[in-house]
Amino acid sequence: MISEQQIREAVKVVKDPELRKSLVDLGMIRDISVEDDRVTLTLALNILKGPKKDSLVAEIRKVLGHLPGVSSIEVHLTAMSQTDLEQLFPAQALTGLKRVKNLLAVASGKGGVGKTTLAINIALALAREGRRIGLLDADVYGPSVPVMLDLKEHPAWENNMMIPVEKFDLRIISLGMIASSEKQAFIWRGPMVGKAIRQLLGQVLWGELDFLVVDLPPGTGDPSITVAQAIPKGSVLMVTTPQEVALADVRRAIDLFKEFNLNIVGLVENMSYFMCGHTSEPIEIFGGGGGAKLSEESGLPLLGAVPIELKIGLGGDSGTPLMVSAPDSETGHIFQNIARKILEEVDHP
Numbered sequence: 058m059i060s061e062q063q064i065r066e067a068v069k070v071v072k073d074p075e076l077r078k079s080l081v082d083l084g085m086i087r088d089i090s091v092e093d094d095r096v097t098l099t100l101a102l103n104i105l106k107g108p109k110k111d112s113l114v115a116e117i118r119k120v121l122g123h124l125p126g127v128s129s130i131e132v133h134l135t136a137m138s139q140t141d142l143e144q145l146f147p148a149q150a151l152t153g154l155k156r157v158k159n160l161l162a163v164a165s166g167k168g169g170v171g172k173t174t175l176a177i178n179i180a181l182a183l184a185r186e187g188r189r190i191g192l193l194d195a196d197v198y199g200p201s202v203p204v205m206l207d208l209k210e211h212p213a214w215e216n217n218m219m220i221p222v223e224k225f226d227l228r229i230i231s232l233g234m235i236a237s238s239e240k241q242a243f244i245w246r247g248p249m250v251g252k253a254i255r256q257l258l259g260q261v262l263w264g265e266l267d268f269l270v271v272d273l274p275p276g277t278g279d280p281s282i283t284v285a286q287a288i289p290k291g292s293v294l295m296v297t298t299p300q301e302v303a304l305a306d307v308r309r310a311i312d313l314f315k316e317f318n319l320n321i322v323g324l325v326e327n328m329s330y331f332m333c334g335h336t337s338e339p340i341e342i343f344g345g346g347g348g349a350k351l352s353e354e355s356g357l358p359l360l361g362a363v364p365i366e367l368k369i370g371l372g373g374d375s376g377t378p379l380m381v382s383a384p385d386s387e388t389g390h391i392f393q394n395i396a397r398k399i400l401e402e403v404d405h406p
């Protein structure tokens with residue numbers, strides 16, 4: 058019969074594509090058991106749902122299949138614990154997050170629904186409640202925070218840690234602010250995305266923060282999963298639009314975050330209605346009720362409905378968000394109320 062040691066030796070050639078080391082050396086191969094010609098083992102992954110799992114399982118099967126006397130191979134999958142992750146990524150042990158009390162990820166399964174716009178305005182509204190707020194643009198594919206806040210400066214570095222840029226009472230970091238000469242440190246293609254995000258979360262001198270608001274890219278891919286895993290005590294704010302088509306994607310994202318035991322604070326419906334100057338009646342351009350429907354079926358509270366407003370869009374283009382140019386407007390109050398509700402839900406002293 059083949060020994061556990063022989064299995065271990067055989068699997069040693071399989072490397073994690075992101076970490077570029079042997080799965081065995083990374084401690085990702087666990088609970089090997091051999092019974093006659095049947096081998097069972099567990100593969101512990103840092104990104105359980107990521108694209109690499111299938112190819113890794115296939116490779117493990119291949120190398121073990123070549124061993125004499127092995128006829129069946131069973132590979133179980135498990136997610137690494139937070140402690141495992143910290144050991145695995147010592148350079149990004151998330152030291153920068155030590156004094157960050159709460160993480161609030163702004164997410165949506167869908168693109169273009171206004172995540173970045175809401176992340177910025179809600180971050181500003183939280184700051185107006187007297188909280189210390191950071192803003193991390195985790196959209197590694199298309200960082201838009203620098204444009205929406207008109208940020209041109211590059212963050213300074215100190216002992217291999219980045220110092221966030223301050224504007225409008227926020228401490229801000231975005232991949233879009235990092236000079237191209239410094240970007241080699243952040244390779245954000247394919248499986249490296251997770252690494253880049255952990256760096257953005259942890260290798261930043263955030264200092265003392267009540268909330269770090271994280272603007273997520275669209276979708277439920279690696280970046281969202283990485284943020285979800287990095288913040289076991291984090292919360293998520295889901296953004297949706299009223300249309301039915303948006304809801305399916307948002308539902309998928311809700312399921313994903315629930316799977317990672319993240320606290321979803323609630324939903325915000327963006328582009329809910331349009332205030333027509335002539336009638337002062339709200340016009341539900343996209344048909345109403347998507348947010349309410351989702352709230353009902355998911356049991357998540359609807360924290361607010363933000364109208365379509367020229368000032369919101371223009372604020373994004375000009376670098377002066379509505380919560381800076383018109384915090385006391387009607388829409389400003391809507392953002393402020395959403396911020397207050399978030400504080401009621403998550404404010405761990």
Ligand SMILES: Nc1ncnc2c1ncn2[C@@H]1O[C@H](COP(=O)(O)OP(=O)(O)OP(=O)(O)O)[C@@H](O)[C@H]1O
Pocket residue numbers: 167168169170171172173174175196199201273274275327328363364365366367369370371373374
């Ligand atoms: N309530 C609103 N009223 C008017 N314009 C808005 C509103 N919300 C967002 N926008 C505009 O819609 C566009 C998309 O918004 P935003 O970039 O915030 O979406 P996103 O979900 O972050 O997109 P992506 O998925 O690409 O990251 C922007 O031009 C923004 O200014």
Ligand SMILES: [Mg+2]
Pocket residue numbers: 172173174196201272273274
């Ligand atoms: Mg965005």
